[in-house]
Amino acid sequence: MRGLRLVARSLLPFLVALPLLVLLQRGTEQAIAIILVNVGVNVILAVSLNVVNGFTGQFSIGHAGFMAVGAYTAAKITSALADQQIAYLAPALSDQIIFAGALAAGMGLAAVAGLVVGIPSLRLRGDYLAIVTLGFNEIIRVVIENSPFLGAATGISGLPLRTDLVWVGMGVVATVVMARRLIGSTHGRALLAIREDEVAAEAMGVDTTGYKVRAFVIAAAFAGLAGALLVHRIQLCTPRTFTFVKSIEVVVMVVLGGMGSVTGSVIAAAVLTVGLELLREVEQYRMVAYSMLLIVLMLTRPTGLFGTREIWEWLPRLPGRGRPEGGAR
Amino acid sequence: MTEFLQHLVNGLSVGTIYALIALGYTMVYGVLKLINFAHGDVYMVGAFVGLYLSHALGVDRAPTLSKAAAVFVGAMVVCGVLGVVIERFAYRPLRSRPRLTSLITAIGVSFLLEYGFQLPGLIDTDPPFPPGPTPRFFPSPFERVSWNVVGISISNYDVVSLAVAVAFMLGLQWVVYRTRFGTAMRAVSFDPQVAGLMGIPVNRIISGTFALGSVLAAAAALLVAGSRPRIDPLMGLMPGLKAFVAAVFGGIGSVPGAMVGGLAMGLAEEYVAGYLASSYRDGIAFAMLILLLLFRPEGLFGRVQAEKV
Amino acid sequence: MSAPVLELRGVAVQFGGLRALAEFDLSMLPGELVGLIGPNGAGKTTAFNAITGVYAPTSGEVLVAGVRVNGQRPHAICRRGVARTFQNIRLFRDLTALDNVRVACHHGHLAGIVATLLRSGSFLEDEARITRRAEEFLEVMGLSHRRDELARGLPYGEQRRLEIARALASGPKVLCLDEPAAGMNVSEKTALMALIRKIRDDFGLAILVIEHDMRLVMGVSERMVVLDHGVTIARGSPESVRRDPKVIEAYLGDAYLAEKQLSVPPAAAGEPGQGTGR
Numbered sequence: 001m002r003g004l005r006l007v008a009r010s011l012l013p014f015l016v017a018l019p020l021l022v023l024l025q026r027g028t029e030q031a032i033a034i035i036l037v038n039v040g041v042n043v044i045l046a047v048s049l050n051v052v053n054g055f056t057g058q059f060s061i062g063h064a065g066f067m068a069v070g071a072y073t074a075a076k077i078t079s080a081l082a083d084q085q086i087a088y089l090a091p092a093l094s095d096q097i098i099f100a101g102a103l104a105a106g107m108g109l110a111a112v113a114g115l116v117v118g119i120p121s122l123r124l125r126g127d128y129l130a131i132v133t134l135g136f137n138e139i140i141r142v143v144i145e146n147s148p149f150l151g152a153a154t155g156i157s158g159l160p161l162r163t164d165l166v167w168v169g170m171g172v173v174a175t176v177v178m179a180r181r182l183i184g185s186t187h188g189r190a191l192l193a194i195r196e197d198e199v200a201a202e203a204m205g206v207d208t209t210g211y212k213v214r215a216f217v218i219a220a221a222f223a224g225l226a227g228a229l230l231v232h233r234i235q236l237c238t239p240r241t242f243t244f245v246k247s248i249e250v251v252v253m254v255v256l257g258g259m260g261s262v263t264g265s266v267i268a269a270a271v272l273t274v275g276l277e278l279l280r281e282v283e284q285y286r287m288v289a290y291s292m293l294l295i296v297l298m299l300t301r302p303t304g305l306f307g308t309r310e311i312w313e314w315l316p317r318l319p320g321r322g323r324p325e326g327g328a329r
Numbered sequence: 330m331t332e333f334l335q336h337l338v339n340g341l342s343v344g345t346i347y348a349l350i351a352l353g354y355t356m357v358y359g360v361l362k363l364i365n366f367a368h369g370d371v372y373m374v375g376a377f378v379g380l381y382l383s384h385a386l387g388v389d390r391a392p393t394l395s396k397a398a399a400v401f402v403g404a405m406v407v408c409g410v411l412g413v414v415i416e417r418f419a420y421r422p423l424r425s426r427p428r429l430t431s432l433i434t435a436i437g438v439s440f441l442l443e444y445g446f447q448l449p450g451l452i453d454t455d456p457p458f459p460p461g462p463t464p465r466f467f468p469s470p471f472e473r474v475s476w477n478v479v480g481i482s483i484s485n486y487d488v489v490s491l492a493v494a495v496a497f498m499l500g501l502q503w504v505v506y507r508t509r510f511g512t513a514m515r516a517v518s519f520d521p522q523v524a525g526l527m528g529i530p531v532n533r534i535i536s537g538t539f540a541l542g543s544v545l546a547a548a549a550a551l552l553v554a555g556s557r558p559r560i561d562p563l564m565g566l567m568p569g570l571k572a573f574v575a576a577v578f579g580g581i582g583s584v585p586g587a588m589v590g591g592l593a594m595g596l597a598e599e600y601v602a603g604y605l606a607s608s609y610r611d612g613i614a615f616a617m618l619i620l621l622l623l624f625r626p627e628g629l630f631g632r633v634q635a636e637k638v
Numbered sequence: 639m640s641a642p643v644l645e646l647r648g649v650a651v652q653f654g655g656l657r658a659l660a661e662f663d664l665s666m667l668p669g670e671l672v673g674l675i676g677p678n679g680a681g682k683t684t685a686f687n688a689i690t691g692v693y694a695p696t697s698g699e700v701l702v703a704g705v706r707v708n709g710q711r712p713h714a715i716c717r718r719g720v721a722r723t724f725q726n727i728r729l730f731r732d733l734t735a736l737d738n739v740r741v742a743c744h745h746g747h748l749a750g751i752v753a754t755l756l757r758s759g760s761f762l763e764d765e766a767r768i769t770r771r772a773e774e775f776l777e778v779m780g781l782s783h784r785r786d787e788l789a790r791g792l793p794y795g796e797q798r799r800l801e802i803a804r805a806l807a808s809g810p811k812v813l814c815l816d817e818p819a820a821g822m823n824v825s826e827k828t829a830l831m832a833l834i835r836k837i838r839d840d841f842g843l844a845i846l847v848i849e850h851d852m853r854l855v856m857g858v859s860e861r862m863v864v865l866d867h868g869v870t871i872a873r874g875s876p877e878s879v880r881r882d883p884k885v886i887e888a889y890l891g892d893a894y895l896a897e898k899q900l901s902v903p904p905a906a907a908g909e910p911g912q913g914t915g916r
Contacts, residue, residue, distance in 0.1 A: 136619070185749075200730065202712040204742040206744075255433060288444045299423070
């Protein structure tokens with residue numbers, strides 16, 4: 001009985017979301033669905049980056065690098081297994097299972113990349129960490145461009161179209177649930193303590209380096225998920241998708257929404273993705289408008305839309321939830 | 330042996346350019362603790378201002394030394410002003426804010442310059458402003474002459490570039506270590522608050538620092554444009570990044586460090602590209618960066634910042 | 639005779655050419671109240687930093703409950719049983735008072751990341767336990783009414799108390815207070831003295847206090863150690879230290895000594911044997 005309660009508690013958001021997403025997928029027309037998928041991918045990126053930049057207060061500006069690791073891993077798997085089926089299963093189901101496996105592998109390898117980058121870099125503070133993460137982003141891109149195995153500059157094309165609203169939606173739910181559950185826990189509070197005052201946190205028994213690495217790894221894993229989902233919608237995996245500019249776009253979403261606010265990241269990601277979509281006509285002016293938005297935003301409201309507040313601080317407490325958990329308030 | 334010396338000459342030539350740009354990064358970091366992402370783009374603006382001035386003065390039709398000098402000085406002045414303006418409107422309001430805020434603003438300014446210059450032309454100048462993404466060609470102020478000295482090929486452009494760059498670096502050394510402005514700049518880099526209390530006009534010193542760095546970047550751009558006349562709005566990206574790595578290598582905030590770092594970067598690039606493979610040329614900067622930050626983040630001449638508990 | 643809960647043997651901290659702390663010896667039994675005083679820059683906070691792992695001692699040993707801890711990272715030393723407050727308050731300003739204290743509650747079994755993400759039963763139990771524990775410490779320090787307020791909004795005196803509550807919540811054997819009374823008025827200081835004694839009585843901790851307010855530190859300490867320029871110049875009971883000419887000279891200068899016609903006796907300062915290991 002206890003196990004059943006555990007399962008129910010853990011998986012409730014997913015169980016609720018799944019049928020809603022299936023309905024959404026059925027009922028939405030293609031053009032809107034594509035935009036929603038982009039929004040979803042960016043939400044995953046923004047919320048995962050927020051774990052490092054917002055919760056833990058670190059300067060990570062190379063998130064697209066981890067996206068790339070996840071994307072290429074998943075792409076290689078799905079293209080290698082493109083014509084294969086799992087025995088005894090209907091082809092459609094087999095494809096979905098293979099895709100799930102590819103996503104998991106992408107997340108896993110991206111997590112490893114997070115570990116590789118995180119362990120040596122997290123001794124560094126502020127600006128230096130920013131430079132390393134940026135450098136890593138560029139190195140990944142340069143390595144990919146010089147690697148025939150990964151398709152070099154032209155990339156891997158002809159990827160199967162697997163990402164739909166259901167997959168992206170579940171990814172979004174997973175990311176938001178992860179962030180929410182993390183922040184309202186001992187481990188989340190440790191991350192916040194590191195952000196607030198690393199010296200004091202260390203003095204109170206928080207293994208600051210260990211936690212910073214963990215935050216990095218978690219964020220990297222979900223960035224990998226986003227990357228894998230993205231390339232299976234555009235059906236193409238090239239290094240041009242994962243440049244420093246993409247990393248900065250994610251940073252802007254996090255800052256716009258408010259560093260430390262999951263709600264803020266979700267809303268900012270949605271607003272910016274849709275906004276950029278609408279400006280697609282005026283391609284050249286898009287980036288100029290974007291850069292001016294950055295500057296104006298930093299000058300006028302650097303704490304972002306939500307600061308560190310969350311929407312669930314205003315919602316009535318659901319029965320059985322018990323005490324409101326930590327976080328900034 | 331001649332190959333070795335050739336690479337040496339080329340490396341120094343490129344290295345002095347990196348040094349000039351790196352000085353801008355390091356001086357600004359020194360006084361503001363800010364990585365001025367837009368610096369590489371000020372370099373680009375310098376090249377374009379030079380282009381516009383050259384066409385306006387007719388350098389392409391009738392090049393003379395005085396016109397070349399006018400273009401040189403004009404571009405430096407414009408970039409100096411640009412640097413001051415950027416600092417005044419984009420960075421100064423954020424001085425009390427956390428550093429990430431200024432970092433993002435700097436990125437915003439960088440993008441603004443890069444993408445702004447790629448917009449289709451509005452003002453009917455020659456070329457139109459903004460110049461748009463297509464590369465333009467910088468007119469040569471004088472004929473290119475190559476000499477063969479002990480088997481090494483050197484052009485008059487290389488000689489001029491090297492001489493001018495070295496002159497600028499020596500000039501900067503003098504300014505930083507022998508003038509009151511330089512002393513004030515160094516005081517601000519140690520502790521802006523106390524410097525202010527000692528009567529140093531901190532805002533003016535910071536503006537001056539930006540001006541100085543931007544002037545050097547413009548000079549670098551024009552020296553490069555002489556031998557590599559193809560310019561475009563994104564030309565500042567790679568040199569900016571490499572110069573930044575060079576500054577970090579020498580110890581960000583340290584003026585001699587930036588000079589040494591720039592030369593080291595130029596030489597490393599030349600030798601690796603020459604003896605290994607030229608496709609690794611751009612990767613050198615990143616590799617240097619990662620190794621540096623793993624083993625000695627403070628760079629050659631940098632100070633380790635300890636936090637008082 | 640019980641074993642010392644904190645021992646420093648010949649601990650020295652050197653920064654390049656600057657010797658911040660020289661051959662510092664200290665031994666504390668559980669429940670002892672020791673005061674560490676000296677003029678500014680004498681090396682008191684350096685000693686704290688050496689104990690808590692912020693600096694690794696250049697030489698010498700630090701032992702907590704008999705276990706060598708010098709060279710370990712601060713968080714490991716905290717878990718061994720050393721907690722501290724800071725000269726300039728270092729609270730987690732954007733967290734609530736409750737959260738500030740909860741961060742320090744890391745004893746006992748803790749649900750891992752996986753259990754946290756799954757919201758398992760053991761996670762919920764841990765959370766409840768940690769919250770209860772944190773609430774208890776807030777109560778002890780009289781801060782229950784500030785439970786859900788951000789630390790940055792608390793009045794100064796309560797911020798200091800919150801820092802102590804947080805340090806206590808980590809379950810230390812040794813509590814190091816760095817100028818806990820700085821910025822307090824007379825009545826707050828009196829209350830603090832009583833509070834320090836109460837903490838010692840209720841929790842049985844050894845408490846090491848750095849203070850500049852002589853009335854407070856001499857009123858609270860059972861014995862004292864005096865530092866000047868990194869060197870231990872006196873040890874003993876508050877009375878003996880108060881009258882020690884070397885201490886007077888360190889604080890008030892030799893002109894004062896000459897005026898009062900006192901003199902510093904020759905021979906080595908800091909004789910061993912007094913106040914160590916008893």
